[in-house]
Amino acid sequence: MKRLAFALLAAAALALLPPPVQAQNLTPPSPSDSLRVLAVRPGDVVKITVWGHEDLSGEFPVDENYDLFYPIVGAINVRQLTVVQLRERLNHELEQLFQRPFVVIVPLFRVAVLGEVYRPSLYSVDATMTVFDVIAEAGGPTREANQRKIQLVRGGETIPVALNATALGRATLRELGIRSGDQIVLPRKRFTIQEFGLGVQVATLVLTLYSVTR
Numbered sequence: 727m728k729r730l731a732f733a734l735l736a737a738a739a740l741a742l743l744p745p746p747v748q749a750q751n752l753t754p755p756s757p758s759d760s761l762r763v764l765a766v767r768p769g770d771v772v773k774i775t776v777w778g779h780e781d782l783s784g785e786f787p788v789d790e791n792y793d794l795f796y797p798i799v800g801a802i803n804v805r806q807l808t809v810v811q812l813r814e815r816l817n818h819e820l821e822q823l824f825q826r827p828f829v830v831i832v833p834l835f836r837v838a839v840l841g842e843v844y845r846p847s848l849y850s851v852d853a854t855m856t857v858f859d860v861i862a863e864a865g866g867p868t869r870e871a872n873q874r875k876i877q878l879v880r881g882g883e884t885i886p887v888a889l890n891a892t893a894l895g896r897a898t899l900r901e902l903g904i905r906s907g908d909q910i911v912l913p914r915k916r917f918t919i920q921e922f923g924l925g926v927q928v929a930t931l932v933l934t935l936y937s938v939t940r
Contacts, residue, residue: 764804764812764833767906768792771850772804772812773832776820785834798823809833835899835906839864842871842912853900857887860899860910871912878902879909 766772768790776782786794792805799819804812813829820827834850837860844865851860857876867873876894878885887894887902904910 764807764809765835765905766792766804766833767836770836770906771834773834773852774816775830775832776816777828777830779824779827782820833906835904835908837899837904837906838909840909840911841877842868842914844868851899853904854898856895856898857902857904857910858895861912867912870914872915873912875913877911877913878904879911880907884911 764772766788768788771785771787772794773785774783774796782797786796788794788804792803793801794804795801796816799816802812802815807815809831813831816829816831817827820829832852832854834852836848837851838846838848839860840846843861846864849860849863851863861867873891876887878887
């Protein structure tokens, strides 16, 4: 009976453990890669600001052909375009209307925030934001979140983020190499307070059964 009781206790403890996350040994993307091109996907938006011209400023979606439709200019294919190239294109077109246009371009990436956050969803985010800024957009971490084990998932594979919480709070998405389509995942803690309490109850029940059947 002792062996049966201990076996039940071990099985109950193992049942409380969350499934392990399979992390691939991948090299995190180089931040320079995200600077070469806009790296937007269909459904993303590009925020364009023309100082002094609100009618030419706004957030412009990228369609399924990677075309961005801009007033006066028309369709601009942004596939493989850099931010500098797109700004030069717009500057050239706007110079036909007024002198020295000042254009600011910010690509907004679609990043999914999943796991232990209050509002898991898909968000359009600025590459100058930090991971914690994006998590805040999703309502912040729940009490069960393990903020020391934040994961970056790309194409179904987990890429380890080799930064402590302090450094992660300062690094921008661009510096981390995060791009459109990535997922930021907050896993659960190995043991939450609720799970610990349940484990104590299970252990108490097993020990009670053992003492009764001894």
